[in-house]
Amino acid sequence: MQLPSHVPQEKDLLTIDSDKEPWVKDFPSPGSDLCPLFFDPQNGIWVIRARVAPGVTLPNHFHTGTVHLFTMAGEWNYTQYPHQPQTAGSYLYEPGGSIHQFSTPADNAGPTDMFMVIYGANINFDADGKFINISDSSFIETMINKAAQARGMAPLKYIRSLGARYTAQ
Template identity: 35%
Template sequence: MVTQARALPPLVARNEATELIQHFHREDERRWVPLMEGASFYPFSFDVQHSAWHGVFRVQPGANIPAHYHGGRVVGCTLRGRWRYRGRDWVHAPGSYLLEVPGDMHTFEVVGDEVVELFVMNEGSLLAVDEAGAVTAIADVIVRLEQTRKHYSEQGFEPEVIEALIR
C-alpha cells in the first residue's frame, strides 16, 4: 500500500461534466485493481481536488486486511457478501449502509465463504497500523490513482480510460 515518492504527471480536475456515469462490469477481472492478497478495488472516480476516491472494494474470504483507520469519512453500501470489523457485534449484509467517522481504527473481515463487494466513497487517507499502533502504510487518492494507472496499463487499457475517471 505504500509507494515511493516520485515525480507524477500533473493532475487536472475535470469538472466540465456535471456527472460521471460508470457501468459496473463486475465480471471483467481486468478492471479490478489488486490492493493486497485477497483484496481489490474497482474504481469509479478519483476526486483529486477533494482527496476522495469512489468504487467497489472486493475482499475474498480469508484475506488478511490490516488494522487501519481513515483520515476522512468513508460512506459505503454492501453489495454482496457479509462482513464486520473484528471485535464488533454487528455484521453487514447486502443493502447495509456504512458511515465511518475519521479516526476509527478497525480490522475488516469477511464473515462466511462468500466474496464481499462494498461500494465505498473514501475521503482523505487510509493509514494501516501494526499491533503497536504504528503506521505501516498510507494510501490516498494519489496512491489509488497511480495503482490504477499502473494496473490498467498492464491490462492493455488506453490511458484515456483511467484519465476519464479523474474529477
C-alpha cells in the same frame, strides 16, 4: 426566478458501469479486487467498488475523513466489532478518526461486494501496530494504475476531477 447557471459538462453523462469495466485483481492485496470509479485528489475523495474473497483480513487503518460504505453482497465485519456484521443491503457511515480492521468470514459463500465513497486518507498499520503507508486518492489512483499496467491491462476508465481552473482569462 431563472434557472440557475450550471457547470458545463461533457456531451454525455459521466458514468461508469462497474459490471462492464475491467477490475484490478488482487489489489491492494491478494483476495481484494477493485474497480475505480472516481478520484478527486484535490478534495481527497475516492470512490471505488471492491470485491473481497472469503477469509481476507486487511491491515488496521485510521480514517482521516469519513466513509460511506454500502454492502451489496456477502458479509464482512471489523475485527473490533465482530458483533456487528455488515451484510447485503447494509449501509455503514464511518466518521473521521475511526480505527478498524476489515475482515470477511472464511465461510462466506462468495466474495463480498461493496461500494465506497471515501474522504481523506487511510493510514495503514501492520499487525504489530507499525506504520505501513498512507492511502489517499492520489496514492490509490497512482498505485491502481501501476498495478493495471503491470498486469498488461488497458488503461483504466474512471472519472477524475481535475480541480481548480480559471473561469475566465
